[in-house]
Structure formats: structure tokens, C-alpha cells
Amino acid sequence: MLRAPAATRPAFRSVQRKPFVVKAELKVGQKLEEFPDYYRVIKSSQGGSVSLSSYKGKQPVVLFFYPKAATPGCTKEACRFRDEYSRFVSAGAAVFGISSDSPEDNAAFAKANNLPYPLLTDQNALLRKAFGIKADLLGLLPGRQTYVVDVGGRCVLSFNDQFGVEAHVDEALKALKANAAA
Numbered sequence: 001m002l003r004a005p006a007a008t009r010p011a012f013r014s015v016q017r018k019p020f021v022v023k024a025e026l027k028v029g030q031k032l033e034e035f036p037d038y039y040r041v042i043k044s045s046q047g048g049s050v051s052l053s054s055y056k057g058k059q060p061v062v063l064f065f066y067p068k069a070a071t072p073g074c075t076k077e078a079c080r081f082r083d084e085y086s087r088f089v090s091a092g093a094a095v096f097g098i099s100s101d102s103p104e105d106n107a108a109f110a111k112a113n114n115l116p117y118p119l120l121t122d123q124n125a126l127l128r129k130a131f132g133i134k135a136d137l138l139g140l141l142p143g144r145q146t147y148v149v150d151v152g153g154r155c156v157l158s159f160n161d162q163f164g165v166e167a168h169v170d171e172a173l174k175a176l177k178a179n180a181a182a
Contacts, residue, residue, distance in 0.1 A: 025132030032056075032153045037130035042098075045106035045119040050096070056153040060093045060179065062172045064146040065133055069101040069109035069119070077144070077165035078115055084169050085116050091176040093148075100125045100142065136162040144168070148175040 032038040041049045055061045066074040078097055088095050095117040106119035122128055133143040146168040148157035157175035161167050
């Protein structure tokens with residue numbers, strides 16, 4: 001077989017491939033420090049910002065992700081967390097509602113419903129994506145997910161139920177109680 005001289009052959013180009021990225025999903029037993037967005041600073045409905053990592057070593061954290069402020073299911077869920085808030089405080093937990101709504105929309109939602117805990121703005125759903133929260137209703141609605149994170153930063157509850165909105169509170173309280181007894 002005849003080959004063209006080296007000078008006339010096309011140069012071989014090294015192709016750099018992007019690393020294969022596995023979509024993570026926060027599961028029970030995992031440490032939040034395995035998720036870089038855990039260190040991100042998030043805007044709060046109460047003004048200022050919050051970094052979830054700042055709670056590690058201090059107190060357990062309850063994170064409930066809701067689809068959209070001021071919608072019927074989200075209002076019911078947020079108000080149930082409000083109504084049981086003293087139980088979360090008694091368990092030593094910090095409670096945060098999280099959505100992609102603007103800080104202003106979250107502040108209005110919190111004020112309208114007299115919510116005693118901050119609502120955090122997960123801009124562009126970065127934290128939701130980092131934790132692998134799946135969308136519901138054929139991908140049309142952001143998933144409703146609740147996590148309980150212990151003092152050491154380990155996930156002790158991952159609960160998803162789009163329609164059983166009040167069950168998120170019950171499951172979070174059970175997880176806090178079980179973790180305190182352990």
C-alpha cells in the first residue's frame with residue numbers, strides 16, 4: 001500500500017475528551033461535604049445569605065425543597081413546617097425551605113404565611129441538581145424532597161413525595177428523633 005509523504009498527510013490531532021460525569025444523588029448515609037454545592041452561599045428570604053456547611057458540627061439541619069412559592073401544595077407544606085416548628089427547635093434543628101423562587105418572592109411567601117424559618121433561593125436550581133432531586137409529573141414540576149442532615153453533616157433522611165406534602169414534616173421529625181436516640 002502506497003502512503004503519501006508525511007508532509008502531505010493530514011496531521012493527527014489529539015482529541016481531549018471531557019471526563020464522564022455521573023449525576024450524583026444525595027442518599028441516606030452520605031456526607032454533604034461530598035457535594036460541592038453544599039458550600040455555596042444561598043440567598044435567604046430573611047435577608048443576607050446562608051451556607052449550609054456552616055451548620056456542620058453545630059446542629060442538625062432540615063432541608064425541604066418545594067416546587068413554587070404560594071402554590072397550594074407548597075403553602076400547605078410550608079405551613080405544616082410552621083405549625084410544627086417548635087418541635088424542630090426542641091430537637092435542636094435548623095429548618096430551611098428551598099426553591100428556585102427569587103428572594104423577594106420567598107420573602108413575600110414567608111410573610112404572608114408567618115413562616116418562622118428562612119426560605120432559601122436556589123438560583124438556577126443548582127443545589128437541587130447537585131443533590132439529584134428528580135422532577136415530577138413528566139419533568140414538568142420540580143421535585144418535592146426533604147432531607148435531614150445530622151450534626152456531622154451526614155444525610156439521615158431523604159424523602160420524596162409530591163402529593164403527600166404534610167408527610168414531609170412527619171418523616172423529618174421521625175428522623176430527628178431516631179437520630180437523637182442513636
